[in-house]
Amino acid sequence: MPNWGEWAALAGGVPVTEERDPARDAARIEQLDPAYHHHDPSVPERIWDWIGEQLDKALGSVGVPASGISTVLLFVLVLVVLAGLLWWRLGAPRRAAGRAVALFGSGGPAGADEHRAAAAGHAAAGRWTEAVREQLRALIRGLEERTLLDVRPGRTADEAAAEAGRVLPEHAEALRRAARTFDDVVYGEHTADAGAYQALLDLDRAVTASRPTLAGSTS
Template identity: 35%
Template sequence: MAVIRLRASPLDPDAPEARRWLEDELTGPEYQAAQPSPFDLAMQAIRDWFVGLFDGATGLPGPVLALLLVLLVVAVVIVGLLVFGLPRLRRRRRSDVPLFDDHDLRDLETLRRAATSAAAAGDWPLAIEERFRAVVRGLVEREVVTVHPGTTARAFADAAARSFPDLAGGLRDAASGFDGVRYLGREGSAEEYARVTELERRIADARPEGRGGHEAPAPEHDGAEAVR
């Protein structure tokens, strides 16, 4: 009977053999799964950066360093909110500004849809009114004009004309048209609605002159009728 001799691996390998064994072991799946992910590496880099900020503060106690680190993180969060969070809050606040005496809180797109719907139904007085409100809301949201409850259409037009002097005539005509269909019982027309719509488009595409922020004051009980 033939005898098969198995050659046992040396129990005391030399340096090259030991290195090969180690490399083979580290390629195993259990070691590959333990490798740090890109997120882990990023967090490590951020941590090392923070730690590097305090390399020169080795004389401070550990709790003090930890407190300084927490304060630094809080400062970073606050700066992030100021840079990225507050513009969104400001946009929401601008949309919450009520228009005129009826406290209209609708946003620009809602007013545009209402104007288009009224025009499609042939309701020209409502269409003209809603389109003029869209003109006002657009400039309020852009912080070009500031309005208050009770601000008249004419006061708004005068304030807006300071930022868009080339459109001053159209703004005042639109304000007069608004007053006419809302208070004087005028029927309006498709042509008048088209002019207000074109005015709103031109204002939306135009850049205001100066820094904007013109205020359209509310009437001081002098007999002027507020837009409502």
């Protein structure tokens, strides 16, 4: 509803106009210039700030002082990083013993020398994953052929390494690492390379030249 001033203006035939401030309008237009927003926070920064504000409110509501919020955030970040490292090092839950893959699959080379030849062929072609798998199979098959290990088709790499380490204790740690390499390759958590293959090849040669430690032996 018009006020008294507007009624008076209408009665006098003078059109009603809204007063404008030229200086204020010019400042508003100038602020639209992108140059004034060059240092504005980016969208990710705004999202992060918003998350921080929500955390501030949430933590404040449960009595956490504002000065301790940065410490809490840093602690959470450290936990996330540690969890990621453990996941990478230990592997996904699928590496549970109950689902471990047998060292020897169905078909393929049968004797140690055949596994060694297959490994060498894969290595020559740069197929390091296959070379690593066949080389460890050659090592364990060789121990079976020497009757140092019983032939057991369902044996896993970890089981084979543990059993071989008991009769060849000087190689127990290297055998354990070899089994870990095999598992990493099988599950695709790490990529095999020439170094991994060469390490297994050297271990195979060392194990082949080793004499077993028999139960009850004093020498």
